[in-house]
Amino acid sequence: MSFTDSAEAYAKHAADSANSGEADLTAARKLLRDVFGYDKFRFGQEEIISNVLAGRDTLALLPTGAGKSMCYQLPAMLLPGVTIVVSPLVSLMDDQVAAMREVGIAAGAIHSGLNAPEVMDTFRKLHNGELKVLYLAPERLLQRSFQERLQEVRVSLIAVDEAHCISQWGHDFRPEYGQLGEIREQLPGAPVLALTATADAVTRQDIIERLHLDDSALVQGSFDRPNIRYLVQEKYKPRTQVLKYVKRQRGASGIIYCGSRKRTEELAEMLMREGIRAAAYNAGLPHDQRAAALQGFIRDDIDVVVATVAFGMGINKPNVRFVMHYDLPRSVEAYYQETGRAGRDGAAAEAIMLYEPGDAAWVWKILEEHDETPQLRVEKQKFSAMTSFAEAQTCRRLVLLNYFNEYRDKACGNCDLCIQPPRQYDGTVDAQKALSCVYRTGQQFGVHHVVDVLRGSQNQKIKQFNHDQLSTYGIGSDHSAEYWVSVLRQLIHRGLLLQDIRRHSALVLTEEARPVLRGEVALTLAEPRLATTAQLNSVVEQGQHDKALFRRLKKLRKEIAEREGKPPFVVFSDVSLQEMALLLPSSESEFLRISGVGQIKLERYGEAFITEINDYLAAEN
Known part of the structure; x- marks a missing residue:
């Protein structure tokens, strides 16, 4: 057959x-x-x-x-x-x-x-x-x-x-x-x-x-999404930052996640006033309005959706080029899943988060107002890991991968901390102090208790467990609590410590900690700094393909999709169009070599796209 x-x-x-x-x-x-x-x-x-x-x-x-x-x-x-x-x-x-x-x-x-x-x-x-x-x-x-x-x-x-x-x-x-x-x-x-x-x-x-x-x-498989660039920017004038970033993306598809329904609507209105094809999406909006926003986004009639997490797992759109978090997510898993909606087609994408420590403090306040339950302890641990990611001083991709127990020690070169590295110092002695304190306290306590012991705190909990009698009590009194929290977070990120979610986030030493404790290896840590983001080219400008031809092919794809009543990405993905704009197939046999082109799509769309490519090449010559 x-x-x-x-x-x-x-x-x-x-x-x-x-x-x-x-x-x-x-x-x-x-x-x-x-x-x-x-x-x-x-x-x-x-x-x-x-x-x-x-x-x-x-x-x-x-x-x-x-x-x-x-x-x-x-x-x-x-x-x-x-x-x-x-x-x-x-x-x-x-x-x-x-x-x-x-x-x-x-x-x-x-x-x-x-x-x-x-x-x-x-x-x-x-x-x-x-x-x-x-x-x-x-x-x-x-x-x-x-x-x-x-x-x-x-x-x-x-x-x-x-x-x-x-x-x-x-x-x-x-x-x-x-x-x-x-x-x-x-x-x-x-x-x-x-x-x-x-x-x-x-x-x-x-x-x-x-x-x-x-x-x-x-x-x-690996949790790594190498095509996604992870960026964290200090939140100082958030609306201006959002507008500046979106305009730089030149009409690319993107999602902006916010922590409140009101904020999604305010940001969407601001973007629309500035000429951006945007829409709000949250659970409080009428069903018809939500459906119109989703369909408009899927069909490339809307470029940016400003949403709460209600705009969640139902997004089956592979050509999302950026995901922005206006507010801090509640967990690394949620952040990973939400940012993972960018670049599902494998083409270059960005995940940018605006972070202000006060946002984290506000969430902690809400969490502390609830009665302590096993589920609440899980939420606290996961949010703590999320704030650690936002405040990280080491490669963000390593933080993400290490969270999922995929330990690496080579920086990715494609996050804000790799592009603009923070200052480094020999942190071996600090690491030994922190790791020793975790060990001396029995590997049964969380970050803040270990920090209190290091700094010689005299609170009741330390006296209750006689931790003021330990050899590590007060050996870190020359540094602030924030300093030691940063050190411990970096040790977690580097895989030297684990946080046991089943035991109230107790810190536990890993095998990787032994050579550091013994002084067999040196450890470089990052000094605290204010996060900044490099001014980078827009996502759509990345890649070696012909950008003008790519835009023509996107327009053709949109025309075909509208005629057939289907989302543009169902016709071809951005990756397929980028390959066409790079390899310039001019015959059916060459067109079949494009990723995502099988016999069915060759029959349906091959002639139109080959003609468009040949017409473009003829005009260029």
Whole structure:
């Protein structure tokens, strides 16, 4: 069968392959090239897909933009029956369904945003074996009546997206997600694929236990997003800073996160008065207004959305070029996930945060007003780690990666602290004092108690534990509390100390601390400084491609998308357009070499884009 007939031909070919027992990696690689337009799998995808095809439960930890959805979409084409995908938000389901249908995968969703005839049509397709992928919210999947329906069809795979929502230790815990383990009893023959981009060691273990993934494979990619430049700027005239930054981006897509609904609306109005195509998004706005903002953003009619975290996991837009945090996020996981919405297509992107210590103090005040509970202790620990990131004096990427237990010691060269390094000093003696104090206090106390011991504080807690009798008591009295907090935070960032979330954020020494304590290695630390951000080129000006041609191709993409009633990125990603503007394909064979161009997209769009490129080259010559 020719792979150039139609999108349906791909799906039928995949189904035939599965029915004849050919559901293996050879067939998967062919579909990857012919359907999705990629020459090779990204890191972790092949291993995950191999596990899924073999029927093995798998926990996949891959960063945002690493292609997690491919890990169930492609197997769904090869496996008999239907793949069930548990997804948290309606907009995310609809976007994924549209993208899969674009490449010929029979996909559907059942959610509260559909009317009764649409739901019944999806049920009909499910029972007739016409669906390969079905998206559901956890609440729907947990309904007894729906589970009875699933007993009547063949379920080949259960994929749980945003699996960190399962864990009570995660930053976005949802009780309904926590009950998904019972599905294993209803569908014991279907393997489970749990996917997330943000899960520390405690959260990972919770996911495994709650989903009963006792004999599962763990595939963990790097948390690094090298295409994202991390920037933190001192917050002094925030509105002026926002406007100046957005204007420098020359119409690129971006998200600005704020801590309050009122602020999102005020900032959006300010940007619009300045001629920026912007919109506000928060949970207090009417549904129609929120929907219009989301759709306008997805379709590139709106450049900047100013939002609360309500504008969250449902964003399926790969060409977001920047994410700005006007206010400090509550956790590193939330920050990582929100900044991860920039540059999902792999092209250059920026994550910029405006930070003022008073903002952190305000959040701490709110946290302290609540009764102490295990969940509140988790929130405090996570917010403490977030403030440590904002106040870091070492490479920000290292701080992020070390938080997720991915320890590195080589600076990234692509964050504000690498671009404008703070002054360094030999911090070996300071590190030894701090590490010794952690050890002498029994590795059972948090940062502030250790600092109090170092500085010789006479508070009641120190006397209660007789810590005023320790050899490390008062050995750091020549420096301020802020100084020692900075030292301890840097030691955490460097992987010499851990904060145990299960024991009230107690500091614990790692193996990496031993050679420093023994004086076998020297340690360089950063002196405190006021954060500044270099004046950098706009994100859209980065890269070696022809910028003028890229703008023409973006315009063509937008015209085609409007004509076909779909988001521009569904036609081609920014990365594909950048490759076109760099490699200048002038024939079908050359066009097929562009990343993201398969046979289907060649047939649909190849002629228009090749013509545009050739016309541009002719005009230039």
